[in-house]
Amino acid sequence: MFSQTVEYALRAIVLLAGDPDQPRTSEQIAKVTQVPHAYLSKVMKGLCDAGLVRSQRGIHGGFTILKRAHELTILEVVNAVEPIRRIRTCPLGISTHGMRLCPLHRRLDDALASVEKAFGDTTLAEVLADPNPSIPLCEFPPIRELTPGTTPPAAT
């Protein structure tokens, strides 16, 4: 139900949000997120176009997240690459239905609304701070091991 594009965008943004002042090259992102390079380029373009991420060229360049994790919801990331399209009017164009959806489309839209709400209510900060022993993207804690000069903390 969620596309590969959504899954990949969330992986990339979680990586960037985990260390927001550290630019990541596309090679680094591709490696940690396990996203094929060509696909990643498309995903990162979507995130840049939506103003969630900035791309900077140069030796210290890379992708940087533009919002802090507590200001950014899962929904904003999803909508940046593949917007959740609510059903606002009858998809069959039945004129007497108009904006008064029939029970079938009412149910489908209710499901979309519940996902939209759940994702809109969850910030990346909550995802990153969740006391779940499985750290997003990582075998062991440290996304930081990508940054030269830092040592990953020991796995607990």
Place this chain on the structure above:
Amino acid sequence: MFSQTVEYALRAIVLLAGDPDQPRTSEQIAKVTQVPHAYLSKVMKGLCDAGLVRSQRGIHGGFTILKRAHELTILEVVNAVEPIRRIRTCPLGISTHGMRLCPLHRRLDDALASVEKAFGDTTLAEVLADPNPSIPLCEFPPIRELTPGTTPPAAT
């Protein structure tokens, strides 16, 4: 988030469930559901393969629904053509995560679970009996107008 295939399958099954003893030709289904013929064939094959619908050749042939509306949920229809794929193990194959999803995939799977539950809890009978003035698929009440010899009730 829901594909065209899911939308079309639900339209077709709602039509068949509305008058379960009346076989419908693919031309009739295509007309009412506004689904292109080639696409409809694929969708109906999925519904037949899943055992929800039977296809019968011949002059009085057509597609017939094999379950009564109160026995058939939206979820069964969705899963017949494009199953909701829950996230059971780490999509990145991170061995320490295994079946203990990280907070990101936990949230995604929670959203899938909520849609699965909502669709699993809703039968087609409930959709058809909903006291909503917009009748699924119809400008005015009568899907029956497709059946020779019947007269559609007046619109109210």
